[in-house]
Amino acid sequence: MTNNDSNLKSRIQKQQKKKIRKIKFYHSFLTIVLLLCVVQISYSALLNLAKIVVYQTKILKAQDLKSQAETRNKHLKNEIQNFSSMYKVESIARNNLKMAAKDEVLIIINQPEENENNTNEIKSNAFTRFLETFASKFNRDMTPDKVGEQTI
Numbered sequence: 001m002t003n004n005d006s007n008l009k010s011r012i013q014k015q016q017k018k019k020i021r022k023i024k025f026y027h028s029f030l031t032i033v034l035l036l037c038v039v040q041i042s043y044s045a046l047l048n049l050a051k052i053v054v055y056q057t058k059i060l061k062a063q064d065l066k067s068q069a070e071t072r073n074k075h076l077k078n079e080i081q082n083f084s085s086m087y088k089v090e091s092i093a094r095n096n097l098k099m100a101a102k103d104e105v106l107i108i109i110n111q112p113e114e115n116e117n118n119t120n121e122i123k124s125n126a127f128t129r130f131l132e133t134f135a136s137k138f139n140r141d142m143t144p145d146k147v148g149e150q151t152i
Contacts, residue, residue: 082088093099 090101
């Protein structure tokens with residue numbers, strides 16, 4: 001009986017070891033599945049947070065754009081009210097569109113641009129210096145003493 005007992009004990013131990021291995025494999029498998037689920041959930045959470053940040057910035061930009069549009073709308077409404085009177089329309093026609101009323105003569109005085117003024121000023125300064133030097137040479141020759149001496 002000792003032989004049978006030892007065989008029985010060894011078989012029971014082998015069965016118990018198999019059960020333990022199955023349980024360890026099952027626990028390892030579940031651990032890996034749970035880790036994959038945690039990774040997937042954290043990845044999704046990060047993506048959602050990134051989307052939230054992007055959408056919040058879009059919302060802020062849209063609100064800013066809306067406030068700008070509202071202020072521009074108010075400004076335009078004020079302009080409509082201002083331009084609804086005939087006096088305002090007439091002043092715009094006269095000043096901006098260069099229009100005249102009946103029996104009026106429109107005189108436009110063009111102001112030269114600043115760049116043209118600078119170049120014209122430089123040219124006129126150079127021409128003036130040339131004339132002054134030429135006139136001074138001419139005046140030296142035409143002093144009152146020498147006027148009678150010159151022959152034409």
